[in-house]
Amino acid sequence: MNARRASWLVVGLLLTALALAALGVCVGSAGFENLIGPLLNPEADPADTAMAQQIVWEIRLPRTLGAWGAGALLGLAGAVAQGLFRNPLADPFLLGSASGASLGVALALAAMGGGAGMLGAGMMNSGVAVSVFSSSVWVRLGLTGAAFGGAVLAVLLTLLLSRGVQHTLRLLLAGVVVGVVLGAMTHLVLLFSPESLQAMQAFMLGSTSFVGWTACVLMVAVWALCALAAWLLARVLDGLSLGDATARSLGLPLGPMRAALVAVLALATGTAVAQTGLIAFVGLAAPHLVRSMVKTTSARLMLLASCMGGALLMAADTLARWLIAPQELPVGVLTAVLGGGYLLWLMQRNTRVSRGAGL
Amino acid sequence: MNAIAIEARGLSARLGDAHILHNITLALPRARWTCIVGPNGAGKSTLLKALAGLLPHSGGVALLGRPLADWPSRQRAQQLAWLGQNESSGDDLTVWDVAMLGRLPHQAWLSPPSAADHAAVERALRATQAWDWRARSLGQLSGGERQRVLLARALAVEAQVLLMDEPLANLDPPHQADWLDLVQALVREGKTVVSVLHEIAMALHADELVVMAQGRITHQGLCAEPTTHRALEAVFDHRIEVHALQGQWVALPRATSSLVKPHHAD
Numbered sequence: 001m002n003a004r005r006a007s008w009l010v011v012g013l014l015l016t017a018l019a020l021a022a023l024g025v026c027v028g029s030a031g032f033e034n035l036i037g038p039l040l041n042p043e044a045d046p047a048d049t050a051m052a053q054q055i056v057w058e059i060r061l062p063r064t065l066g067a068w069g070a071g072a073l074l075g076l077a078g079a080v081a082q083g084l085f086r087n088p089l090a091d092p093f094l095l096g097s098a099s100g101a102s103l104g105v106a107l108a109l110a111a112m113g114g115g116a117g118m119l120g121a122g123m124m125n126s127g128v129a130v131s132v133f134s135s136s137v138w139v140r141l142g143l144t145g146a147a148f149g150g151a152v153l154a155v156l157l158t159l160l161l162s163r164g165v166q167h168t169l170r171l172l173l174a175g176v177v178v179g180v181v182l183g184a185m186t187h188l189v190l191l192f193s194p195e196s197l198q199a200m201q202a203f204m205l206g207s208t209s210f211v212g213w214t215a216c217v218l219m220v221a222v223w224a225l226c227a228l229a230a231w232l233l234a235r236v237l238d239g240l241s242l243g244d245a246t247a248r249s250l251g252l253p254l255g256p257m258r259a260a261l262v263a264v265l266a267l268a269t270g271t272a273v274a275q276t277g278l279i280a281f282v283g284l285a286a287p288h289l290v291r292s293m294v295k296t297t298s299a300r301l302m303l304l305a306s307c308m309g310g311a312l313l314m315a316a317d318t319l320a321r322w323l324i325a326p327q328e329l330p331v332g333v334l335t336a337v338l339g340g341g342y343l344l345w346l347m348q349r350n351t352r353v354s355r356g357a358g359l
Numbered sequence: 360m361n362a363i364a365i366e367a368r369g370l371s372a373r374l375g376d377a378h379i380l381h382n383i384t385l386a387l388p389r390a391r392w393t394c395i396v397g398p399n400g401a402g403k404s405t406l407l408k409a410l411a412g413l414l415p416h417s418g419g420v421a422l423l424g425r426p427l428a429d430w431p432s433r434q435r436a437q438q439l440a441w442l443g444q445n446e447s448s449g450d451d452l453t454v455w456d457v458a459m460l461g462r463l464p465h466q467a468w469l470s471p472p473s474a475a476d477h478a479a480v481e482r483a484l485r486a487t488q489a490w491d492w493r494a495r496s497l498g499q500l501s502g503g504e505r506q507r508v509l510l511a512r513a514l515a516v517e518a519q520v521l522l523m524d525e526p527l528a529n530l531d532p533p534h535q536a537d538w539l540d541l542v543q544a545l546v547r548e549g550k551t552v553v554s555v556l557h558e559i560a561m562a563l564h565a566d567e568l569v570v571m572a573q574g575r576i577t578h579q580g581l582c583a584e585p586t587t588h589r590a591l592e593a594v595f596d597h598r599i600e601v602h603a604l605q606g607q608w609v610a611l612p613r614a615t616s617s618l619v620k621p622h623h624a625d
Contacts, residue, residue: 002453002494232469238460241449242512245413249443250463250516251436295451295496 006300009293013307017068020314024064024321025056058212066211066275067317067331068310069219071282073272075309076223078283079290079302080230080265083237084258085171091284092151092269095171096178098280100154101147101266101273103186106200108146110193140214140275144222148270154178155262203277206332208317215275222271227306229264233257234299241298279332281339282309282316288346364389364520364551365410369418372402372409379405380416381574387567389423392542392552394562394582397571397594403555404444404524406571410553411441411522423519436464440516442509444524444555450498454508457497458484461515483514486541488534502529510538521545523554527561539564559591559599563608570594582608 074092081090092098161174186204190197202209211219236257239247247254272279286309290301313331316338320329363386370383379402387393387410395403408414412427412435420427422439430438440461449457461483462476472480484490487507497505506529513521527535539561542552546566556562563582570578570590578590588601591610599610 235463238449238452238456239463241452242457242460242509243443245408245411245443246441246512248413249411249436249439249441250460251433252463253432291451295453295498297452297456301451 002294002296003300005294006296006304009290009304010307013304013311016311017307017314020311020318021061021064021068024067024314024318025060062213062216063208063211064314064317066216066219067208067313069216069223070208070211070272070276070279071286071313072223072306072310073219073226073268074279074283074313075286075305075307076226076230076302077265077268077272078285078309079287079298079305080237080261080268081283082287083240083298083301084261084265086240087172088288089172089284090175091281092265093179093278093280093283095175095265096154096158096182097151097266097269098273098278099179099182099186100150100152100157101270102150102204102278103154103182103189104146104148104150104270105143105203105274106186106189106193106196107150108143109196109200110189137214137218140218144218144271144274147274148267150182151266151270151273152263154182155266159262202330204332205330206277206279206335207330208276208313209328210277211275219271219275222267223306226264226268227303229260230302231299233261233264234297234302236261237298277332279313280336281343282313282335285339285342286312288342362389363387363421364391364423365553366421366424367410367418368420370406370409370416370420371418372405372414372416374405379574380409382418383574383576385569385576385579387551387553387569389551390546390549391566392546392554392564393567393569394565395553395555395569395571396557396559396562396591397577400573401571401594402574403571405574407522407524407553407555411439413441433464436518437516438518439520439522440513440518442513442521442523442526444528451496453494453496454484454489454500454511455480455493457508458489458493458511458515461512464516479517480511480515483511484508486514487511488537503531503534506530507534510541514541518550520551520553523552525557526554527556527558535561559595559610563601563610 077092077097078090081092081095082088084090085095158171158174158178161177162171190200236247236252236254239250239252240254244254269283287301287305289312290304290308294300294304296304313335316335317331320331320334323329323334365387366385368384370380371378372380383406395406397403405414409416410420412420412422422430422435427435452460458480459472459476462472462479465476465479466472481490484493487510489504489507489511492500492504492508497508500508506526510523510526513523527538530538535558542554543564545552554562554565562568565582568578568580568582568587568591569576570587572594577594578587580587580590588608591601592599598613600613601608601610603609
């Protein structure tokens with residue numbers, strides 16, 4: 001029954017994403033009528049039609065699909081983190097991996113001096129500008145690699161400080177400390193490279209406005225890779241849900257599989273952060289929302305959390321563009337406000353439930 | 360066939376800085392139910408974990424005549440099943456999914472559960488009377504119901520040796536009696552059961568008792584032997600007495616005079 005329910009939920013979330021994609025393409029600073037009119041009217045001015053096509057194809061469609069990709073990556077990373085660390089509060093931000101990824105991107109940009117350096121003079125001569133807005137494949141891969149490296153180092157640092165994953169409180173405290181320290185280091189790096197400050201500011205607030213087709217394809221490709229790896233490792237997460245001793249007694253090689261899951265977590269977080277900046281709470285909320293609807297195995301939970309994360313970020317992105325149109329809010333700010341409220345509601349509900357159980 | 364299921368020689372273990380087990384040597388017979396008993400902090404659970412290879416230790420442990428370290432992990436998991444104390448939640452998994460985890464050692468990495476796996480899980484869930492809740496999630500069950508599902512998970516392994524740490528936790532008396540029947544049936548099938556129990560009355564139904572205090576074994580012997588009863592009484596500071604009652608051994612608490620105040624009716 002749960003399997004059937006999970007399948008229906010996947011279908012529902014994908015249909016929601018499709019509807020949100022259609023809506024997302026229509027919402028933005030160029031009004032709906034200015035866009036749809038030239039596209040649907042064969043007698044419209046060819047210049048207006050070309051402009052409308054360019055807005056839809058070059059800007060809105062990639063950023064809308066990119067929002068799904070980033071949300072799916074963060075949802076997947078959240079489900080992996082919560083299963084791996086057996087903690088419902090674990091998410092890419094709480095473990096410091098998002099801050100590590102952000103530091104990686106800032107360091108990469110600073111090392112390139114806002115355009116030179118990392119990719120070599122040849123790349124610069126060929127006219128490729130290195131910035132968070134760049135749509136060059138090499139720049140996107142370079143930034144993703146830097147974010148991945150930063151995320152891996154941050155998770156390892158968190159694990160080192162917490163001396164393993166056995167003590168939840170120590171793990172979360174270590175994650176918070178690493179997140180704060182790496183966040184401060186990111187600001188320090190930006191202080192010394194003022195040329196990348198403005199772009200990084202938008203990046204730090206989280207935004208899908210830099211997402212072009214390259215970033216979009218990269219995110220979907222990495223999501224497919226991470227989802228496959230996570231699916232292959234899902235049995236470990238199921239085993240771990242009964243505790244370390246039981247998982248080991250079942251013959252599961254926990255060491256290498258934990259390392260592989262940390263790599264999946266870091267790659268998913270790093271890729272999302274490198275394309276869209278810091279977008280909080282999607283990784284935390286997506287698995288929780290799925291769990292409130294269906295109880296299922298880790299394999300299905302990770303797939304569902306991905307679909308939920310994608311739909312959530314698409315919805316938040318559309319809302320961020322519509323709320324103060326023709327201006328737009330950074331989507332990271334919106335997810336932080338909505339996600340923070342959701343977390344508070346979750347905590348209050350859990351307190352009520354435990355009080356009720358105590359009576 | 361080796362007559363010894365698990366053997367330990369010079370087994371010592373630490374938890375942090377504390378030395379918990381001191382140079383333990385013991386042999387647990389095959390096709391028997393052995394119960395490890397002793398006061399709180401005696402090292403019973405640590406010993407069971409060390410015997411299962413789930414805890415770093417010095418000294419040697421052999422499973423079915425072969426050193427534990429020489430067993431490939433999957434083969435070892437097929438031969439030795441573990442039911443831990445306070446196993447963490449897994450609240451999102453259904454009862455069926457939890458029991459199916461017991462079949463992991465028998466499944467190739469990506470292969471789906473076979474008909475034999477399904478049959479083993481059904482047998483285990485029926486044996487613990489958890490079959491009717493197979494579609495419910497673990498989080499929806501009471502403590503006792505959850506314990507029966509976790510027991511089913513351990514039974515589903517269908518291992519030769521079953522180690523259980525406090526398996527009666529949260530079980531009501533009828534289900535404790537069911538557990539007893541289950542263990543005795545397993546032993547009749549030739550399986551070896553080793554359990555840590557706090558319920559001395561239940562432990563006295565075992566074939567053998569291992570009595571522990573302060574990280575050492577003070578006695579190992581048949582449950583019916585008077586020397587075992589005396590060792591059991593001694594390890595609990597003679598605050599219990601073992602008596603025969605209707606063909607069974609029972610342990611009754613013995614109140615000391617300092618704790619018993621004369622009752623004056625008003």
